Amino acid sequence: MPSFEEITRHHEPDPDENPWVQGPPPSGPVSLVDYDPHWPEHYQRLASGIREALGDVVLDLEHVGSTSVPGLAAKNVIDIDLTVADPRDEDAYVPALERIGYTLVIREPSWHEHRALRLADLDTWPRVNLHVFGPDCPEAIRHRMFRDWLRTHPEDRDLYANAKRDAIPGGGNVMDYNGRKEKVVHEIYDRMFRAAGML
Template sequence: MSRNSEPRRPDTTTIELIGGSEKRELVLHRSDERWAGIYLEHRARIEQALDGSDIDVEHIGSTSVPGLAAKPIVDIVVAVDDITAEEDYLTPLLDAGYELRVREPGHRLVRTPARDVHVHLYERNASAVEEYLLFRDHLRSDAVDRALYERTKRALLEQEWDDINDYADAKTDVIRAIKTRARAARGR
């Protein structure tokens, strides 16, 4: 239940993309040790904004994998108790300077005005959180798949993308294959 003890309410059933599609210059940067520090700064900012909330905060995405080239956007996942209780997490994060970008079933995305940090919010039991961590941990430990993923990103960035989400979607098959190998490796 939310802090104000309201009964659980249904989640949104639509996808709301605040600001519409975005054309952004997509450039990979060499792995940068500063990304970990940026994550830690934002982790502290998030924890302070959500003071008293039972949350899990993790650095995800390519910037969380040492040695992997990435767009200089630090991705963070935050697991909350109830995604529908936006007053418990969304309002405090907006008050802390983040901007709402996406509201969709089971997921919210806030980001910095500079668009260099994306905070993905899910419920604690959401499979997406486990999937992010599986992918991150595998890339951290498997040089072959890490190189494959970087090659894939470089090849895709040779194309013109009208929307950053289309670029992200184009990586889906490779990500799925890497996660299949990650599950197999974890099972050994």
């Protein structure tokens, strides 16, 4: 289990690292939609497919991100955290995931050995981002804590929703959008960590 310091620190990937396996995705506007009560069902269907493809390779699987928080507006993207024994051992999971339509798009050794895959079928809706981490990864722990906090703290869920809407008009790509809402995200994390006695 990582220390409180490791969990509460905002880790950043190496800015000189090129994470894109097949080149960066095309830039496009970010759009939000109202919460869709079918998102949990989409996650369950996707999770079943991943578990069937990988078997015991799956150490944990979690629905994270905004689509996992009832009542929260979000990009129409299901974010899933997959925990495997070693994300560097891509042969243990990438070929099996490719067989069910996923494509490896991100490799970030400097950021918890993070890997990300997307469903290759661009007609799939909602879209799917499958994030791969190792056991006891601080970032995966943060994702679960943030999800659970927003599920039980409607005032912070609404604060986050407003920050997301305010970040849209600036234009640019998803990374630009994420940067514009980062201050509010860190504010919520700080409140969450203090409530948990971690700061």
